[in-house]
Amino acid sequence: xxxxxxxxxxxxxxxxxxxxxxxxxxxxxxxxxxxxxxxxxxxxxxxxxxxxxxxxxxxxxxxxxxxxxxxxxxxxxxxxxxxxxxxxxxxxxxxxxxxxxxxxxxxxxxxxxxxxxxxxxxxxxxxxxxxxxxxxxxxxxxxxxxxxxxxxxxxxxxxxxxxxxxxxxxxxxxxxxxxxxxxxxxxxxxxxxxxxxxxxxxxxxxxxxxxxxxxxxxxxxxxxxxxxxxxxxxxxxxxxxxxxxxxxxxxxxxxxxxxxxxxxxxxxxxxxxxxxxxxxxxxxxxxxxxxxx
Amino acid sequence: xxxxxxxxxxxxxxxxxxxxxxxxxxxxxxxxxxxxxxxxxxxxxxxxxxxxxxxxxxxxxxxxxxxxxxxxxxxxxxxxxxxxxxxxxxxxxxxxxxxxxxxxxxxxxxxxxxxxxxxxxxxxxxxxxxxxxxxxxxxxxxxxxxxxxxxxxxxxxxxxxxxxxxxxxxxxxxxxxxxxxxxxxxxxxxxxxxxxxxxxxxxxxxxxxxxxxxxxxxxxxxxxxxxxxxxxxxxxxxxxx
Numbered sequence: 001x002x003x004x005x006x007x008x009x010x011x012x013x014x015x016x017x018x019x020x021x022x023x024x025x026x027x028x029x030x031x032x033x034x035x036x037x038x039x040x041x042x043x044x045x046x047x048x049x050x051x052x053x054x055x056x057x058x059x060x061x062x063x064x065x066x067x068x069x070x071x072x073x074x075x076x077x078x079x080x081x082x083x084x085x086x087x088x089x090x091x092x093x094x095x096x097x098x099x100x101x102x103x104x105x106x107x108x109x110x111x112x113x114x115x116x117x118x119x120x121x122x123x124x125x126x127x128x129x130x131x132x133x134x135x136x137x138x139x140x141x142x143x144x145x146x147x148x149x150x151x152x153x154x155x156x157x158x159x160x161x162x163x164x165x166x167x168x169x170x171x172x173x174x175x176x177x178x179x180x181x182x183x184x185x186x187x188x189x190x191x192x193x194x195x196x197x198x199x200x201x202x203x204x205x206x207x208x209x210x211x212x213x214x215x216x217x218x219x220x221x222x223x224x225x226x227x228x229x230x231x232x233x234x235x236x237x238x239x240x241x242x243x244x245x246x247x248x249x250x251x252x253x254x255x256x257x258x259x260x261x262x263x264x265x266x267x268x269x270x271x272x273x274x275x276x277x278x279x280x281x282x283x284x285x286x287x288x289x290x291x292x293x
Numbered sequence: 294x295x296x297x298x299x300x301x302x303x304x305x306x307x308x309x310x311x312x313x314x315x316x317x318x319x320x321x322x323x324x325x326x327x328x329x330x331x332x333x334x335x336x337x338x339x340x341x342x343x344x345x346x347x348x349x350x351x352x353x354x355x356x357x358x359x360x361x362x363x364x365x366x367x368x369x370x371x372x373x374x375x376x377x378x379x380x381x382x383x384x385x386x387x388x389x390x391x392x393x394x395x396x397x398x399x400x401x402x403x404x405x406x407x408x409x410x411x412x413x414x415x416x417x418x419x420x421x422x423x424x425x426x427x428x429x430x431x432x433x434x435x436x437x438x439x440x441x442x443x444x445x446x447x448x449x450x451x452x453x454x455x456x457x458x459x460x461x462x463x464x465x466x467x468x469x470x471x472x473x474x475x476x477x478x479x480x481x482x483x484x485x486x487x488x489x490x491x492x493x494x495x496x497x498x499x500x501x502x503x504x505x506x507x508x509x510x511x512x513x514x515x516x517x518x519x520x521x522x523x524x525x526x527x528x529x530x531x532x533x534x
Contacts, residue, residue, distance in 0.1 A: 167403060174396065178387075182404050182452065185377070186372070
């Protein structure tokens with residue numbers, strides 16, 4: 001257990017959880033929806049990728065693409081079921097929470113019923129090569145995980161900066177009321193948001209399956225971690241989520257190295273509570289220099 | 294010469310929950326017209342604008358924008374149809390600016406160019422806005438959250454003017470601004486060429502509008518009271534006809 005090994009593990013975890021957390025963060029701030037069905041999206045995408053790997057192709061990019069596509073599909077389904085019918089009704093936040101939680105439970109049960117309790121494993125999409133550096137060995141899945149998630153996040157954020165749809169989404173994240181005044185349709189934008197965040201969850205699912213297995217309940221822990229990272233980073237802030245993901249990834253790697261994996265959630269929540277005590281708005285509270293309304 | 298009716302409101306009532314703010318209101322706005330609505334705080338000026346944009350809690354009555362019915366009877370879902378109404382040609386410049394803190398001035402102006410046509414022409418349109426509000430030129434890349442109140446108001450109005458609208462609603466353009474800045478904002482609104490579109494400006498202060506708009510209506514307790522100022526403004530508007 002040397003320092004470099006811990007750091008490389010931390011970076012891998014940070015990139016995967018960061019991907020999830022940014023998805024949750026974007027959904028919350030643009031739609032006002034805490035998407036508790038994210039665990040289902042995650043598992044659904046895993047099974048989608050598994051089916052493609054079984055029946056169509058074992059080639060890495062195809063499996064990865066299948067995961068992203070089925071994640072987007074699951075996101076769109078959730079949007080149609082849990083957002084569109086209730087988003088303009090009173091108490092939407094609580095209703096949305098319950099609706100997505102219900103979808104999560106129903107969805108994971110259906111997956112269990114359809115695919116059975118035995119977990120599946122995906123092919124090693126990045127191959128089995130290694131890079132040996134002085135002091136550490138970088139395996140293909142580590143390098144691949146970090147490179148893919150950083151690339152994907154880069155493209156998503158770039159798209160949100162540069163495109164018209166991205167401008168719509170960002171406008172809705174900052175002020176949904178004003179967004180409707182300038183003619184941005186909430187429901188149509190919601191489909192874009194859910195498809196993109198679903199795609200991010202799908203990507204994370206395939207990447208995490210390089211270390212763990214795919215099971216119907218496989219999405220639960222990543223979702224809890226994603227939600228808590230998003231919370232810690234300050235819901236709605238992409239930069240905050242990235243920083244929180246790095247800190248919590250480091251925390252997870254250190255905890256599993258020194259105490260053991262079963263203590264990870266304990267130290268993680270202690271850490272999050274400590275941050276929220278100092279900065280109730282999360283890490284974004286430190287970053288944000290704009291004046292309040 | 295006023296040509297066609299841009300807005301025709303018949304028997305509009307609107308409010309929030311059990312509260313009724315607008316009472317059976319009728320209003321016609323013609324193309325090329327600048328209309329002032331004057332009334333005290335809490336008499337329903339902003340609610341009238343919100344109701345026409347579909348943002349109030351409930352509403353009933355007929356609202357025709359360019360002959361298309363956008364009113365309907367609606368008991369819930371505030372804001373649900375607002376984007377469609379905006380695309381049908383309404384540009385709302387709300388009180389309190391309703392800006393997006395993290396977007397830059399330029400992105401704000403872009404976000405106002407909502408219709409397909411406006412989006413394609415957004416470069417020229419931005420030029421035009423910058424001619425009306427020269428101070429914004431130096432601020433294009435700055436997030437709006439860091440601007441001062443007057444600058445924000447310019448951004449909000451600029452965003453509204455980017456749209457391809459046939460009807461502009463401006464809610465208290467000089468509210469909360471230093472008199473000098475308020476006056477320059479008003480001048481900018483007056484300098485805008487309307488051609489086929491129309492503009493409705495709500496104000497608390499008659500003197501700000503007098504002599505500068507074609508018609509002034511008074512708003513009292515949710516009702517419009519005829520030609521409030523049978524004064525200079527009134528006469529000039531009829532001389533022009």
